[in-house]
Amino acid sequence: SSVPVLTIDGPSGSGKGTISRLVAARQGWHYLDSGALYRAVGVAAGWADLDLADPAALVRCTFDTRIDFQEDPVSRELRILVNDMDATDELRTETAGAAASAIAAIPEVRAALKDRQRAFRQAPGLVADGRDMGTVIFPDAPYKVFLTASADERAERRYKQLKDKGVSVNLDGLLREILARDARDANRAVAPLRPAEDAVRIDTTGLGIETVVERVLALLPSR
């Protein structure tokens, strides 16, 4: 495809989501939150009371789960529907993240979600955020970024994010969960979290959102 893609990969709390959304809005490109797909399957599996240790059931669940992204025309906020139910808030919880990470280690689940992700590549361009956007889903993307930040800072960002949403969490517990999830994402056999060779790496520790957005936008053709 000749439609340009900017991939933004990195661990949880590295700022991928926030940066990707802002860059997409300013550039006028579409946005894919690939983690939301894995989270959606995790949440649907929870609703169906499936066993996270039963890969066959989870693969079936992946095929059966409807996932729709809807942008509120007024607030521009993104709502995510799972099987026609608004699951936006539930998707953000660390429980959903942990379920997503377990499910994301199953090769058939990843394969089943491949085409759904590639379908987001539409003119005039796409910003895709995740773990394997630059390595597996869009290896031919002309623009690739890998975001990192210290584990402490990432835990703190997630903590604030969840607190703002009214979810009560414990910072130490969150840090431990994030480190466990990162280790699983980085060490799995399929599509492990790692920078693409041609990715520009940005360590966002101590950097403000605007600074990172500008550094990323500087890589793209001006509109």
Ligand code: C5P
């Ligand atoms: O980015 P987010 O925290 O929403 O992703 C949730 C989980 O989904 C990650 O911990 C990872 O295991 C999985 N994921 C993935 N590949 C992606 C995006 C997310 O394996 N492209």
